[in-house]
Amino acid sequence: MSILRRCCFGGVLVALGQWALAQPQSTFDTVGPVAEMQLDLFMLTFWLAIGVFVLVAGALGYAVWRFRARSQDARALPPQTHGNTILEVSWTIAPAILLIVIGIPTVRTIWQLEQRHFRDEEVIEVNATGHQWWWAFEYPDLGIVTANELHIPTGTRIHLNLRSEDVIHSFWVPRIAGKKDLIPNQDNSLWIKSNEVGNFYGQCAEFCQTAHAHMRFRVIARPPEEFDAWAERFGEVSSAPQQVSSNPLVSQGKELFKQKGCAGCHTVEGYSEGKVGPSLTDLGDRTTIGAGILPNTEENLAAWLRNPQALKPGNYMPTLWREDDPHANEEIEALVAYLHSLHSNGRMALQDELHDMHEETAWR
């Protein structure tokens, strides 16, 4: 019986473990050293926790069963024990020993994760800034500013300078690293590294008002060569808008971008300098829109432009067309064409591939 029970318990744990490993924001399915170190500590405490719980719950269950009042007990009193010094001293010391077992690796890991100087190692600096409700990612050494998608090379340490422009946010990519808060007037930092190629989900973890649930992002980890190519091509993207497009729809969209006021809030390098909303310089290369909530398809972008509040309630993007505006469809089509033209030609293929990957696990 007890073996059967143990197997059942083990079976449940294994099944739960497999389920937990398969989830897109699982803290168990780690791809980088930070999340890995954190998971190691978690597993240590987890097994000790199971042990302690089985011990306590077992003793509790046994005591209740073994010492339940029986009818013949009605008159006699049980032994009136007041305590037992040896027992009490030993169950004070036992948890202390367990805590030392947990405490030593805890302290070691705290200092390892707070280390900021790495010799003989290339470190990429990124300024990650939280806004209600999107993320700005700036690579000061590469001259790149993008939003909501953090591109990183695999196997390379990324040093994130975490800042906030408004309220407190928290940067969290569960498969890569535990969270760190972005606090106004405070310079926080975090290093991350991914050893695997992939698109990893991130999400703001500190409550930041209305659209907190929709303040998501992606970390896109690629082999270093691909990352370098991406960084290089980013320059092409930023120069793309200056070229006159052969597509009249794109030209119309480009005009509308200024007419409808988009330029007041959004930066498109070389064309507009708005700082309220996310940079759109490379929007055509992005896999998602709305801070990681929708795949960046033409339909979704059109729906977003039509009524951003319906897709992400509370966000600061205004609704630009009245419901009965006869020009709405045409203008939205042109804007979508323009925004999707903001890409490097070389990366269209990659974008298609990302879309395919993404469709399977889309937020909506």
Place this chain on the structure above:
Amino acid sequence: MAIDSRGVAAPRQGLLTRPSAKRGLISWLTTVDHKRIGILYFLAGFIFFVAGGVEALLMRIQLARPEQEIINPDLYNQLFTMHGTTMVFLAIMPLSAAFFNFLVPLMIGSRDVAFPRLNAFSFWTFLAGGILLNSSWFLGGAPDAGWFGYAPMTGVQYSPGTGIDFWAVGLQILGVASLVSALNFLVTIVNMRAPGMSLMRMPLFVWMALVVQFLIILAFPALTIALFQLFMDRTFLTHFFNPVAGGMPIMWQHLFWIFGHPEVYILILPAMGIISEVLPTFSRKPLFGYPVVVLSGIFIGFMGFAVWSHHMFTTGVGAAANTAFALTTMTIAIPTGVKIFNWLGTLWNGHIRLTTPMLFALGFIAMFTIGGISGVMHSVAPADAQQQDTYFVVAHLHYVLIGGSLFGLFSGFYYWFPKVTGKMLRESTGKWAFWLMFSGFNIAFFPMHLLGLTGMPRRIYTYGESLGWNLWNMMSTVGAFILAFGILVFFYNVVRDLRSGIRAGNDPWDARTLEWSIPSPPPAYNFAEIPYVEDRDPVWYKKHPELGHIEETDRGRTGDSEVRMAEQVNSYSQSHGIHLPGQSWYPFGVSIGLFVGGYAAIYHSLPMGLFGLLVVIGSIYAWAFEGVGGEHLDPSQGAHHAY
């Protein structure tokens, strides 16, 4: 002052006449009887508890399935803010206070608390704060920045409405009530114990009450200051927390959590005290290792002030601070573990009766163990970086606050209901209530561990359906409704058995402490004669003289002067009757003044503020000069039930 033939002061006449209604609304509004005030705390606490519970169920409905739009994000944010604030300040704290009020004087052999009118003031001020806070729902929207209210989100720039003002002012008023009540109980426990009841003979519940009063007195001032600064920032545009003007948002977190962590122990220690009374009674054994359990409670309370930054492991306080706070937090697991082992030691070799209060107490041990263990997991700062602000924390805190605090309070409720009302709660219904709550609670909150570890953050009003959280969220919602149903069964149990429950004698459980030596419900004066305490668990040893005294003490050696005083009091009472303090309108009046003043602060109304201030000052003045009053009751003329 006129003295009548029995040497009793006649009440003064005129404006400052003390009210004397014994029944009806006025008697409740003016009562200073700790037992009546305790009952008022129970009533108000349970009403707010239901409100907080409904808020929770609404959230669970919204989260039952992914991407639902039943509740919009702004309303959702108000719901979780009010749920947290309500459950902490308006449900668990006042329900604990209800037990303190009703029981502490009875357990220490006293006829009331040290300051009966202040006690009434605490209750009415608590109620005023609670009503003010909840009135925000109807006055432009409830607060929506979380029960923790992190700056700069609470500043006027990001929260221009009045919701945060209601929160800041409401909590400030509640803080006044808590502080006054804490001082009152501190003085009561230190000074009003019956002769012979040394500190180490106090019931464990009273010990934990004592520790909690210290925690309140030392922790609430930090919140008072923080709320005052927030209020200044919002009202007079100061810059304590405004980053644009160089303010420090992180300061709020330090101030809030140096209050907030002791607050956690303010919520759990009373429950620990309750089950430390229930377990011995239903095991028919003394508490195992009483001195160590007392010391553990004191140590937990003390360490509560040294761990606040573990709520801030991810805020970038640095490796040194994280190391320090990780280690201090771990230290708390030691006294907590000691308590659990001592409770097990109490059960061991006992004659265990599985009554409803005992079931809740045993449920407490099991559930609190889970909550305690996940607490140790949080103390591991690097691992906590993955858990902070996720549903793992939601699971942890509910295991501590429902599986811990609430189960403890329910245990106490079933245990002392006969003492409070004179009626027994039917056991069969009680067991249904327990098993429904126990299973519903675990179904609702256990899956949250998994949700948190697979990346679900707290305080999100919806989530994508591809993130893997659908099943557990649905399960959690189902569990929440089972839990709510269990609580309904509990209310049914209470309402039915208040009317038709069988009468409880003085001591229906074969219990151990002083309150079981007097009638149920207790007479207005509690003890016809001030008892003399020779043991821990005095009632138990009176019932079992064959056990002898546990301590080598006798009447001659302990507290000679106390004994003489008690004898004097008792002989005076026999000839003159027992003096009971007079009722008073003024505590209620001061609270009304604070209530009006609160709205004035929220709406920046000077005339209203002056009016409130006038009511406060006028009531305090009248309070100070209303004279002795009171009445004398003669116990030999039959029991005087106060309610």
